[in-house]
Amino acid sequence: MLQMQARSAVIYEELDVFPEVLVIGCGTEGAAAALAVSENQPVTVIDHDTNHDGLSLIKGQTNITVNAGVKVVGLDGFPGQFLVSFMENGEYTKKSFGAIIVALEAQSSYDAKKYNRIELGERILSLSQFIKKDNDYSRQKVTFVLGQADRDSISSYATALSQAIALKEKDADVSILYYDMKVSADHLEQDYELARARGVNFLKYEGDLQILKTDVAATVQYSEPFLEETEQVKLVSDYLVLPEDYVAHPGTADLADVLDVNTGPNGFFQEDNVHFLPIMSNREGIYFIGSCHGPIYGVELEKEIETVKAEVGRFASGKTRVASLQPQVDAEKCAVCLTCYRCCPHHAIEIVHDESLNNMYHSAARMNPLACRHCGICSAECPGKAIQLPNYKDGQILQQLSRPPKIVAFACENSGTLAAELANKIEPELNALIQVVPVPCSGKIDALYLLKALERGADGVLLIACQKENCKYSRGNVRADQRKELVRKRLEAIGLEGDRVDIVHVAANQGNQFNESIRSMVARVNQLGSYPGKVIR
Amino acid sequence: MIVVENKSAEDILKMVAPYKKILVAGCYGCVTVCLAGGEKEVGLLASQIRMAREKEGNPIEVLEQTVERQCDKEYLVNFQDKARDVEAIVSLACGIGIQYLAQVYEPIPVFPGVNTQFLGANLDVGVWEEYCMACGECVLDKTGGICPIARCSKSLLNGPCGGSQEGKCEVDKSVDCAWHLIYDRLKALGQLDKMAEYIPAKNWHRNEGPRKLVKEDLTLEQ
Numbered sequence: 001m002l003q004m005q006a007r008s009a010v011i012y013e014e015l016d017v018f019p020e021v022l023v024i025g026c027g028t029e030g031a032a033a034a035l036a037v038s039e040n041q042p043v044t045v046i047d048h049d050t051n052h053d054g055l056s057l058i059k060g061q062t063n064i065t066v067n068a069g070v071k072v073v074g075l076d077g078f079p080g081q082f083l084v085s086f087m088e089n090g091e092y093t094k095k096s097f098g099a100i101i102v103a104l105e106a107q108s109s110y111d112a113k114k115y116n117r118i119e120l121g122e123r124i125l126s127l128s129q130f131i132k133k134d135n136d137y138s139r140q141k142v143t144f145v146l147g148q149a150d151r152d153s154i155s156s157y158a159t160a161l162s163q164a165i166a167l168k169e170k171d172a173d174v175s176i177l178y179y180d181m182k183v184s185a186d187h188l189e190q191d192y193e194l195a196r197a198r199g200v201n202f203l204k205y206e207g208d209l210q211i212l213k214t215d216v217a218a219t220v221q222y223s224e225p226f227l228e229e230t231e232q233v234k235l236v237s238d239y240l241v242l243p244e245d246y247v248a249h250p251g252t253a254d255l256a257d258v259l260d261v262n263t264g265p266n267g268f269f270q271e272d273n274v275h276f277l278p279i280m281s282n283r284e285g286i287y288f289i290g291s292c293h294g295p296i297y298g299v300e301l302e303k304e305i306e307t308v309k310a311e312v313g314r315f316a317s318g319k320t321r322v323a324s325l326q327p328q329v330d331a332e333k334c335a336v337c338l339t340c341y342r343c344c345p346h347h348a349i350e351i352v353h354d355e356s357l358n359n360m361y362h363s364a365a366r367m368n369p370l371a372c373r374h375c376g377i378c379s380a381e382c383p384g385k386a387i388q389l390p391n392y393k394d395g396q397i398l399q400q401l402s403r404p405p406k407i408v409a410f411a412c413e414n415s416g417t418l419a420a421e422l423a424n425k426i427e428p429e430l431n432a433l434i435q436v437v438p439v440p441c442s443g444k445i446d447a448l449y450l451l452k453a454l455e456r457g458a459d460g461v462l463l464i465a466c467q468k469e470n471c472k473y474s475r476g477n478v479r480a481d482q483r484k485e486l487v488r489k490r491l492e493a494i495g496l497e498g499d500r501v502d503i504v505h506v507a508a509n510q511g512n513q514f515n516e517s518i519r520s521m522v523a524r525v526n527q528l529g530s531y532p533g534k535v536i537r
Numbered sequence: 538m539i540v541v542e543n544k545s546a547e548d549i550l551k552m553v554a555p556y557k558k559i560l561v562a563g564c565y566g567c568v569t570v571c572l573a574g575g576e577k578e579v580g581l582l583a584s585q586i587r588m589a590r591e592k593e594g595n596p597i598e599v600l601e602q603t604v605e606r607q608c609d610k611e612y613l614v615n616f617q618d619k620a621r622d623v624e625a626i627v628s629l630a631c632g633i634g635i636q637y638l639a640q641v642y643e644p645i646p647v648f649p650g651v652n653t654q655f656l657g658a659n660l661d662v663g664v665w666e667e668y669c670m671a672c673g674e675c676v677l678d679k680t681g682g683i684c685p686i687a688r689c690s691k692s693l694l695n696g697p698c699g700g701s702q703e704g705k706c707e708v709d710k711s712v713d714c715a716w717h718l719i720y721d722r723l724k725a726l727g728q729l730d731k732m733a734e735y736i737p738a739k740n741w742h743r744n745e746g747p748r749k750l751v752k753e754d755l756t757l758e759q
Contacts (some may be wrong), residue, residue: 333565333576333603335565335566335569335570335575337569337570337572337659338570338659339570339572339662342661342662343662359565359605360605360606381662382577383569383570383572383573383575383576383577383578384565384569384575384576384577384603385575385576385577385580386576446577447577447581448577448580448581448584451580451581451584451585451588452584454588455584455587455588490546490581490585491588493545493546493547493585494546494547494550494585494586494588494589494592495589495592496588496589496592532591532592533587533588533589533591533592534588534591535587535588535591535596
């Protein structure tokens with residue numbers, strides 16, 4: 001029984017915004033982004049006091065200002081109207097921007113431990129040394145060793161393949177020694193086929209490698225999996241090329257702190273969350289491109305730049321139109337306690353002071369329409385019930401619970417309601433026992449809704465949340481977990497069964513999983529019997 | 538801010554056991570800010586009480602209302618319509634609000650829904666720490682802005698004691714030694730000489746009975 005609430009008409013606001021975009025990072029990735037964005041609107045590129053590799057690409061371009069030796073040290077405001085503080089020659093400066101693109105490039109780091117402690121030298125080069133070095137490799141034997149470093153990405157595979165193809169054209173004898181050949185990205189399979197066709201030797205190894213070097217040659221000794229004899233093979237080359245690992249830019253943690261954006265695996269920008277691919281941060285108006293959020297290669301970068309150009313393009317005219325869907329605050333009830341401000345995963349809330357605000361502080365929380373992602377977490381956290389999310393006001397949610405069936409399932413619209421629809425197609429008779437109440441995020445499920453559902457006649461209540469670490473709003477499903485615990489304790493405190501309330505983490509395509517959890521909750525409440533706390537008058 | 542903690546549902550249910558119609562009274566002041574007595578908490582407690590009593594087969598009607606501040610009688614007046622209609626009130630305000638509500642609405646019995654804990658700062662969502670004990674005689678000028686009365690387990694005016702170890706208090710190892718913090722702060726301020734300054738014993742004028750503050754030049758003519 002999935003009912004959608006009737007939506008009220010959307011009101012639009014037109015807001016003044018700053019068209020200019022700040023690009024942090026002046027490597028080749030930042031420069032490429034700046035060039036693309038500058039076709040629509042002005043761009044300032046700063047090097048954040050580090051890499052200037054992209055400088056020559058953008059110097060003198062119209063619409064691009066380059067500011068080297070500058071660091072971002074503070075950020076205020078909201079998308080369209082960010083106020084960025086810089087440290088420049090020991091002095092603070094401030095400037096407004098509409099959006100921010102982070103492009104602090106990853107750095108390659110050669111880890112000798114991954115190549116049985118061999119040091120780099122004349123004959124043994126790291127992949128990035130090899131790219132920069134302009135040697136004549138004609139009739140030289142060059143071997144790339146893949147699969148030891150940079151295991152989590154395909155970036156070294158892509159680079160080695162393109163370099164191998166280029167070397168063949170210069171008449172070199174090229175081998176690629178691999179454990180597994182990773183080609184799962186656009187054009188990589190073609191590059192692989194092309195390399196084979198051009199005569200690059202692909203040799204598979206197993207287990208550990210031994211690398212030896214003499215003054216005139218470098219040798220890799222490895223086990224060949226396809227030969228019957230398990231003898232070690234010795235591959236002698238003039239040059240060995242060893243890929244490095246990619247590590248996050250050393251300024252990442254500090255900048256993440258200043259911008260209040262999340263970092264993820266291995267300390268790169270962006271949390272490990274499927275909803276955040278490819279360029280989104282946890283804040284509107286702040287984007288990640290390129291290797292700042294992990295190793296990346298050419299084609300992917302082009303797509304990211306295309307996306308970010310469109311995202312920031314909405315500020316290009318100096319005005320932007322936005323649907324007023326953000327939560328509204330009843331100032332009379334707002335205690336300016338900062339709970340919403342602190343809980344908002346998107347940094348979308350400010351405390352404003354205005355004589356017209358009708359409370360003793362003349363202040364209240366306000367949600368910025370451009371920064372807000374409408375998850376409703378703030379409204380569920382508010383201890384004063386001062387915050388209401390349009391289309392999901394408490395009244396609208398509770399209205400759906402006038403005569404609940406056996407089970408009420410408050411379901412996240414990013415996963416739960418979609419799984420419920422699928423579940424309904426698989427086993428419609430089971431779905432007759434439940435009422436699905438859609439919410440924009442499981443973090444919007446107020447503890448009060450759970451108690452009210454039971455009070456009004458349900459025998460069991462479910463919170464249907466996204467899979468762990470996969471919340472579109474970063475931590476709504478974690479809060480939902482905490483609320484389940486809180487409500488269980490409240491029920492147990494009055495001698496009622498806490499396990500009438502449970503949480504299920506599902507993905508949108510887990511219809512059977514959804515039905516399984518309904519079935520198990522139905523079995524549980526059938527065993528417990530009718531809920532004795534129902535208040536029916 | 539005054540920091541309070543919710544009483545157990547069991548305790549509250551015992552208090553309201555004899556009644557059939559009650560009011561749960563919230564406050565939009567400190568107790569809302571410390572997530573224990575605002576409109577949300579009023580709703581949760583009211584729902585709990587109703588359900589508990591239904592289960593016992595002894596239904597109760599629970600009204601809900603929250604006002605600006607329960608420590609001002611002008612706001613307390615707003616409860617009058619509902620208060621007139623109930624047999625008892627559970628207040629989720631701090632000890633001050635509970636008493637003032639009881640005084641204003643005598644003879645309706647008023648019960649505490651919270652345990653008032655301390656005067657503290659809100660360090661993060663769900664985290665509070667005691668910073669002041671309202672001793673009436675502030676020494677923060679001598680102690681680098683860190684209160685030894687509230688934050689030293691022994692309220693020592695001339696610390697640290699011999700039990701301070703690696704910055705932690707011997708009474709509870711999870712607690713920072715206030716005098717260690719004071720030393721570090723004074724050092725950072727270049728005021729370490731204040732450590733040697735003797736702070737004389739306080740006049741604990743609590744002995745004189747409950748404290749009252751009257752500012753003659755501000756009181757209205759009667």
